[in-house]
Amino acid sequence: MTAATRPDRASHAARIMPGPAAIAEAMLAAGCRFFAGYPMTPFTEVLETMAARLPEVGGVCVNAESELEAVGMAWGAAATGTPAATGSTGQGLSLMQESLAEIVYARLPLVVLNMARAQGDYFQATRGGGHGDYRHLVLAPCDVPEAVELTQLAFHLAEKWRSPVLVMGDYYLAHTHQSVTVAPLDFGPLPPRDWALDGRSGGSGAAKLISPLSDAKQRHAAGRADAGYDLAEFYHRHVAVMERMVAEEPPRAETEFVEDAEVVVVAYGTPGAYVRQAVRELRAEGRRVGYVRPITLVPFPSEIVAAAAAGGRTVAVYENNQGQMLDDVRLAVLGAAPVRFIGGLSLDASGFGIAPDLDVAVLKARIAAVHDAAAPAGDAGHDGRGGAA
Amino acid sequence: MQREILWTGIGGQGIQLATELLAAAAVAEGRHAMFFGSYGGMMRGGNSDTTLVLGDAPVQSPPTIGATWSALVLHPAHAAGTLAKLRPDGLLVANSTLCTDIGGHPGAVVRIPATELATAAGSANAVTMVALGAFAAATRIAALDTLIGLLPEVLPAYRHRHIPANEAALRAGHRAAAPLVDAWAASGAPEEAAV
Known part of the structure; x- marks a missing residue:
């Protein structure tokens, strides 16, 4: 999706x-x-x-x-x-x-x-x-x-x-x-901004408070005009909203060829576009590989990754780092399939420009190696046209 | 249908600008485009390369590619990587003023004395516009009028005094090349040009 x-x-x-x-x-x-x-x-x-x-x-x-x-x-x-x-x-x-x-x-x-x-x-x-x-x-x-x-x-x-x-x-x-084409997109109605500060200050009877410590002072408690904040109440109310946000916002991911894939590659961002191209070319060459490209990193599309990995297939993770999203993929799969890391930090001399590893041929070779290693003995793991042993 | 165009030259030849101009022309003619440029730190003499992918459908290619339908080589200094990506049946456009030995490409080759023609047209700096004009004539990748019409859009206002020189270079290149292939022959007709 x-x-x-x-x-x-x-x-x-x-x-x-x-x-x-x-x-x-x-x-x-x-x-x-x-x-x-x-x-x-x-x-x-x-x-x-x-x-x-x-x-x-x-x-x-x-x-x-x-x-x-x-x-x-x-x-x-x-x-x-x-x-x-x-x-x-x-x-x-x-x-x-x-x-x-x-x-x-x-x-x-x-x-x-x-x-x-x-x-x-x-x-x-x-x-x-x-x-x-x-x-x-x-x-x-x-x-x-x-x-x-x-x-x-x-x-x-x-x-x-x-x-x-x-x-x-x-x-x-x-x-x-x-x-x-850049045009305004309509994602639906939003709640009113009635929380926003509007210049009305203390004494006006309409002052608002926006603070990481609380949004409401306790008044008239224990006979005092200002009893300070109930931080426990504020934090509990806050984390409940945060939990709801992460639980209710649908995880997004792009997937292709995962239904019958023997190796599913997970990659995000621009490297995800390189992996997509590598997977499409490997498919055209006969290897049963697919990919999941997480679009939301929080919430992580764990169920989509888990579904793609179902059946004990191998999951490969590409990231241009030493392995960070790898942890989330492992948590999603929960041991149901082997997870192989095929990424690694790749930089040019400037430290942030063109990554030598972001090359479709390089990625194809790494994915193919995982695929062929995962194939059952005596089975090349693809339709045989490639002739792998 | 998708067409890849790799350009290579050196800083100062206008590689980045000409790529943007062709990308803008393709979009104006109803197609989709993506390009990625890379260049050395030097203003003049360092490598200047671009990857341009045009298509009838939204381009999903990564920013850099491993194989290309065509290559435009304006200077031989950093061309080896680009030539290695040119498919055997791909089209090579070479600046024959500077590229006297581009090896034995088995596919079609358009040799155009781009530096010479640009100088004659009034500005040696417009060398890549000559090559673009020739490429457009050889492939119908975009119409000459579309390219010329978009010069004011891709050139910043403080460079608009160079529009006549760039237009002259585009026209000189277009006159110098004969039709060779129709880049979009197998695709549907693009929408009416917006320019």
């Missing part, structure tokens, strides 16, 4: 756009009116486009003095009910982790972009580097049109659940041009 729906023909509204500009236009289409960030490749182009475009629609973009300040500014804007976003690469998001944890607890909608270098930030995105017992949704597009859709979905989900939503991009997404 895939969330992406695209016309067969490019409509006349389609334009060839670089990934960062398409993501920026998608943010504007979703209503984003505040953006703050600090330049860092390959996030910089998103910031540049937002700096040029947001003032044209009455919004504000700030080139902050650091990522720490950028997330603080976005936090403040979000508290007023302004659709807001920030972002960086994984390095910059490290600086934001404390604030992101606090924003989750303050229950504020915020879209966060990680234009990542390679895929080393999976744990940062899905486990979080901040404090406390928190989760937020994570979406991982594999190309520009999907990034346009998921970026808009992120704004919807952020507001629906009053929670940060992270969109996980990468170097390739930031440097690929693709034909795409």
Whole structure:
């Protein structure tokens, strides 16, 4: 299943756009009116486009003095009910982790972009580097049109659940041009923003409180006008919403050829597009292989992976890191099938550019090796035309 | 139907711009496009390569590919990787001014003195536009008028004074190449051009 729906023909509204500009236009289409960030490749182009475009629609973009300040500014804007976003690469998001944890607890909608270098930030995105017992949704597009859709979905989900939503991009997404139509997408009704700060302060009788410590002071308890916060009540109420969010939002994944696959490959983001191509070519050559491309990393499509792995097939995991999503795949499969890691950190000299391993021929060889090793003795594991022993 | 076009040259030849122009023209003619560019740190002399994939349906190709329908070689310095990906029956367009030895490609080859023609047309920097014009004439991958019409869109405003030179280069290349194949012969007619 895939969330992406695209016309067969490019409509006349389609334009060839670089990934960062398409993501920026998608943010504007979703209503984003505040953006703050600090330049860092390959996030910089998103910031540049937002700096040029947001003032044209009455919004504000700030080139902050650091990522720490950028997330603080976005936090403040979000508290007023302004659709807001920030972002960086994984390095910059490290600086934001404390604030992101606090924003989750303050229950504020915020879209966060990680234009990542390679895929080393999976744990940062899905486990979080901040404090406390928190989760937020994570979406991982594999190309520009999907990034346009998921970026808009992120704004919807952020507001629906009053929670940060992270969109996980990468170097390739930031440097690929693709034909795409950016138009506002309707994901359904949203609750009113009656929680947003509107300038009315204490003493007005209508002051609101948005804080990671609580949203309601206890008053008149034990004969005092202000008895402070009941943090236990707040945290329990908060985690209940968070649990509902992760449980109710449908996991998304693209799958192909999994029904009769002897090897199912799991990969996300742009590497997922390379794996898709490798699997299609291996299928054409007669090997029974398939793939699952997780589109939501939180919630992870565990049931889709488990279903694809049913029957004791081998599952192979490709990531451009030393094995992070691998843990989630193993948890999904729960020992029902062997899980082989075929990824590994792959970088060019710049440390974030073109990965030598992101080559369809390289991936085909790795997947074929897993497939042929998994084949029963005396069976080449494919239809025999390839002649493997 | 999908057509892959790999371009290789050196910084300063306009590889990235010409790729974007063809991608924009294909989209204007109702097709889908994806391209990925890579280039060295040097402004001039480093490698400049692009992968362009055009199709009748949304392009699902990864940003870089292993085999291509066509290759445009503007400079031989970094061309080996691109030539290795050209299918045996693929089309090779070579800048014969600089590429005197491109090896023995078994498929069709269009040799075009692109640097020479660009210089004669007024700007040696427009060499890749000459090659694009020739490629369009040889393959009907996009109409010359569509390409020329999109120059103001792909060139930033502060470069618009170079539109006449780029148009002259496109026309010079288009005149210099004879029709060879119809890139889209097996596909349905594209939607009416928007340009």
